[in-house]
Amino acid sequence: MTVATQALPQGRSQAQRRARAWIWLAALIVVINGLFPLLWMVLTSLKPEGELSRLPITYLPNHATLQNYATVLGFDATNPAPKPFWRWFTNSVIISLSSAFLSVLISSLVAYVVARLNIKGKGIIMGTVAAISMFPLITLIVPLFQTMRAAGLLNTYFALIIPYTVLSLPVCTLMMVGFFQQIPQDLENAAMVDGCTRFQALFKVVFPLAAPGVFTALILAFVNAWEEFLLALTLIQREDMRTLAVGITLYQGEFSFPWALISAALVLAMVPVAVVVVAFQERVVGGLTSGGVKG
Amino acid sequence: MTSAKPVRRELTEKQLAFWMLLPAALLLLAVVVYPVGRLIYTSFFDYSNGPLNPPYRGTGNYQQAIHDPDVWNALKVTLQYVLITVPGGMLLGLALALLANLPYRYKWPVRLSLLLPWSMSMAFAALIFAWFFNSDYGVVNDILRRLGMTAPNWLSSPQLALLATSWAIIWKTSSFVALILLAGLQTIPEEMYEAADVDGATPWTKFWQITLPLLKPAIIVALIFRTITAIQTFDVPYIMTSGGPGNVTTTIAMLIQQQTLQYGNFGYGAAIAMVLFLFSMIITGFYLRHIQGDS
Numbered sequence: 292m293t294v295a296t297q298a299l300p301q302g303r304s305q306a307q308r309r310a311r312a313w314i315w316l317a318a319l320i321v322v323i324n325g326l327f328p329l330l331w332m333v334l335t336s337l338k339p340e341g342e343l344s345r346l347p348i349t350y351l352p353n354h355a356t357l358q359n360y361a362t363v364l365g366f367d368a369t370n371p372a373p374k375p376f377w378r379w380f381t382n383s384v385i386i387s388l389s390s391a392f393l394s395v396l397i398s399s400l401v402a403y404v405v406a407r408l409n410i411k412g413k414g415i416i417m418g419t420v421a422a423i424s425m426f427p428l429i430t431l432i433v434p435l436f437q438t439m440r441a442a443g444l445l446n447t448y449f450a451l452i453i454p455y456t457v458l459s460l461p462v463c464t465l466m467m468v469g470f471f472q473q474i475p476q477d478l479e480n481a482a483m484v485d486g487c488t489r490f491q492a493l494f495k496v497v498f499p500l501a502a503p504g505v506f507t508a509l510i511l512a513f514v515n516a517w518e519e520f521l522l523a524l525t526l527i528q529r530e531d532m533r534t535l536a537v538g539i540t541l542y543q544g545e546f547s548f549p550w551a552l553i554s555a556a557l558v559l560a561m562v563p564v565a566v567v568v569v570a571f572q573e574r575v576v577g578g579l580t581s582g583g584v585k586g
Numbered sequence: 587m588t589s590a591k592p593v594r595r596e597l598t599e600k601q602l603a604f605w606m607l608l609p610a611a612l613l614l615l616a617v618v619v620y621p622v623g624r625l626i627y628t629s630f631f632d633y634s635n636g637p638l639n640p641p642y643r644g645t646g647n648y649q650q651a652i653h654d655p656d657v658w659n660a661l662k663v664t665l666q667y668v669l670i671t672v673p674g675g676m677l678l679g680l681a682l683a684l685l686a687n688l689p690y691r692y693k694w695p696v697r698l699s700l701l702l703p704w705s706m707s708m709a710f711a712a713l714i715f716a717w718f719f720n721s722d723y724g725v726v727n728d729i730l731r732r733l734g735m736t737a738p739n740w741l742s743s744p745q746l747a748l749l750a751t752s753w754a755i756i757w758k759t760s761s762f763v764a765l766i767l768l769a770g771l772q773t774i775p776e777e778m779y780e781a782a783d784v785d786g787a788t789p790w791t792k793f794w795q796i797t798l799p800l801l802k803p804a805i806i807v808a809l810i811f812r813t814i815t816a817i818q819t820f821d822v823p824y825i826m827t828s829g830g831p832g833n834v835t836t837t838i839a840m841l842i843q844q845q846t847l848q849y850g851n852f853g854y855g856a857a858i859a860m861v862l863f864l865f866s867m868i869i870t871g872f873y874l875r876h877i878q879g880d881s
Contacts, residue, residue: 438624460614519707576768
């Protein structure tokens, strides 16, 4: 086909123009597929509730309003927030940040052993990491629920922070091994010659140099925790301790679906993660591919 | 002071490795090893009369599971989700990656279209698509009506509920697949395509002879992670259809959650979880064998 078009008189420019049209079309498909559902949520969130139950449906809001956002956030004095959005938001931030820090710290130590120390059994360590990354964590909701209940930890941050730390352990370890291997061994040796212990060398030389890697691992672990649904649904049952991922689904009643409010809450819940991911997109994409994360 | 440091530095590599691996080992012991043991133990007890002193039931829970039509139905539904959403997500993801890899002047809109869906929670995607497929006011039915077609009741139709929920899963997971494959595509040297051009290769042969073989490692990584998450499908049917209508979208994961959290039937839930565990072991074992056979 390309051969045929190139054989035409003025073939070059025509082929180029045609190629450009295809490229534009391709971009359009990718962008519409990826962003239309999100755009639709934003548009829905700007419509007054009444406009959503009218036929034919409107695409752009007839009377755009920020009322739904004010209601969700509790800024509307006449109309109290139907659900404790801020509380859920805080819960999610605390749980996601804590588990991300723990996960990166613990996996860095494992990664250091694999990347730097001269010991046997590294194959076993990496094999375990791979096995954990493929482990169907869902099968453990029964014993985790039993254990947390017996320990009196149901409905605490701890109940989610610990399993989420494990959830991100494999990807963080794989990433950190890669980053440690890029740091020259000589720098570390020099620090130890200057009187640092190995641990000090790790925290004063290796960690700071691996900072971009640590940061990427933190983002991925944070996103993992922010998104998790089943464990959050199972191990937390008190409404004020819920995380956002579960909380958002609680706006709907048995027969009522306040889609305008749900959309506004969704948009608000997505913004923080979206901003971080977009701001550090190069690193996130690089980190994702160093070990595969999850669907 | 100065004499203390050399002493501390005398930690051998082995000792250092031990201390650095200890936190991860303890964590895995608490969150994976112990719960697996407890899961197996629990599966032999009868919790139907409450959690206190449950009587030993031998293999009774397993026998009950084998004869339970709900378990077989859930296995069938889970398999349907695996067979629809894994190839669906892989193909859409591959298409998106190929389109996103074209030479754009402005790469950010395309990249954003992959990153934003990836960064959002599966639960959020489920809510968005529940609103998309709303029978009266959903945008899907509005488009169908404008095209003069009948607008079905997606989420309460036994035939369509599986398709609508699968669509949501495919949309959400294709972004992850696309990001992994896009990174793989960018490692393929341009010279290979140039050499193929000299030989007069068509785009079609270039795709089959160069792109696909070199993309294979990335495809396998994405495939494994997609399959593992598909076996655990929970969020989307739970939110969009609650497993209905009837039980046509009730997966194994939902059955486990139902038995344990709604009915308090821990023993039976644990036995079903063991079934899921075996199910996923068979599939990952199959993959790992295939990969080892290849390399």
